[in-house]
Amino acid sequence: GAVVSQHPSRVICKSGTSVKIECRSLDFQATTMFWYRQFPKKSLMLMATSNEGSKATYEQGVEKDKFLINHASLTLSTLTVTSAHPEDSSFYICGLDSFNEQFFGPGTRLTVL
Amino acid sequence: DAKTTQPPSMDCAEGRAANLPCNHSTISGNEYVYWYRQIHSQGPQYIIHGLKNNETNEMASLIITEDRKSSTLILPHATLRDTAVYYCIVRALSNDYKLSFGAGTTVTVRA
Numbered sequence: 001g002a003v004v005s006q007h008p009s010r011v012i013c014k015s016g017t018s019v020k021i022e023c024r025s026l027d028f029q030a031t032t033m034f035w036y037r038q039f040p041k042k043s044l045m046l047m048a049t050s051n052e053g054s055k056a057t058y059e060q061g062v063e064k065d066k067f068l069i070n071h072a073s074l075t076l077s078t079l080t081v082t083s084a085h086p087e088d089s090s091f092y093i094c095g096l097d098s099f100n101e102q103f104f105g106p107g108t109r110l111t112v113l
Numbered sequence: 114d115a116k117t118t119q120p121p122s123m124d125c126a127e128g129r130a131a132n133l134p135c136n137h138s139t140i141s142g143n144e145y146v147y148w149y150r151q152i153h154s155q156g157p158q159y160i161i162h163g164l165k166n167n168e169t170n171e172m173a174s175l176i177i178t179e180d181r182k183s184s185t186l187i188l189p190h191a192t193l194r195d196t197a198v199y200y201c202i203v204r205a206l207s208n209d210y211k212l213s214f215g216a217g218t219t220v221t222v223r224a
Contacts, residue, residue, distance in 0.1 A: 001159065034211070043200075044157065044214040093156045100206055102149075104156030 002028040002098040006105035013084055014113055021079045021108045023094030029074035030096040035067075038091040038107075050077040050094075084112040117201045122219040131188040133218055135201030138182040144205045146177060147212070148186045150197040157200065157214075160186065191222045 003026040013019050023033060031052045036044040048069055049057040056069035068080040081088055089112045095104040118136040125131040137146065147162040161168055161175045163184075168175045174187040188195055200217040 004156070006156075036214075043216055044151075046211055046213070049211070091154070095156070095212075100145075101159045101162070102157075102212055103159060107154065107156045109154070 001101060002026075002030075002096060002103040004094060004096060004103050004105040006092075006094060006108050008108060009106060010109045010111075012111045012113065015085055016083055018080055018082045019084055019110060021081070021092055021094075021110075023077045023079070023105050025075045025096055028096065028098050030077075030098070031074060032097060033071060033077040034095045034097075034102070035069060035077075035079050036093045036095065036104075038093060044093060047079075081110065084110070086112045088112050117203055117215055119199075119201050119215065119218045121216065122221070124221050124223055125188075125191050127193060127222050127224050128190055131191040131195065131220060131222070133186040133188075133199050133201075133220065134183065135186070136183045137201070137203045140181050140203050141205065144203045146175065146181075146184045147202045147204055148173070148175065149200045149202065149212075149214075150195075151200070151217075152194075152197045160199075191220075193222050193224065196220060196222045 005024045007022045033050040035047045037047050038044045046059050047062045050069045050071040052071045058064045071077040091107050091109050093107045095102050145162050145164050148160040149157040151157045161173050163175045177184045198217040198219050200214050
């Protein structure tokens with residue numbers, strides 16, 4: 001199956017700063033990638049669908065100006081959490097669909113102080 | 114996509130088979146049953162999927178009832194490394210690749 005990496009795996013930042021999370025498809029060209037968020041002891045919630053070369057599609061209730069998504073190439077999608085606040089602390093996971101199986105990155109743990 | 118219902122938790126003994134049930138009584142004819150698992154602090158991992166026939170791979174077996182309203186994921190010989198949250202998801206194959214994760218079943222394998 002497809003191999004997905006994320007960087008960084010863990011980040012701690014101060015409130016008000018912006019944080020960029022990278023999601024890379026190592027062996028598959030993905031025109032579409034997905035970004036999920038997971039709070040402690042909760043399930044994954046889809047935030048947005050990242051489309052290569054076009055605008056991302058955000059789920060209801062997700063602020064597109066706060067969670068900036070860029071999918072500039074077939075192997076890289078980035079999620080930037082702008083002006084992060086403590087309530088943005090969460091586990092962020094990206095994924096992609098390959099031949100009807102979805103593969104996920106290892107996740108990025110964001111802690112906003 | 115149809116909704117699924119899973120028990121919140123279950124324990125099983127190491128080396129024994131683990132049978133994880135899932136109800137999806139409103140499943141449509143074009144919807145597949147997918148299983149994923151998530152080990153603590155990792156991204157989800159694909160396990161298996163099927164439409165109506167039983168499926169088996171190196172990780173697990175998927176048994177789907179004839180009316181397709183429920184299914185069972187079988188881990189044939191559970192190990193401690195199989196401790197995870199297991200998600201049963203029903204999904205139609207289309208241009209919309211979204212997955213909707215429910216609460217899943219927390220499986221604890223005990224020595």
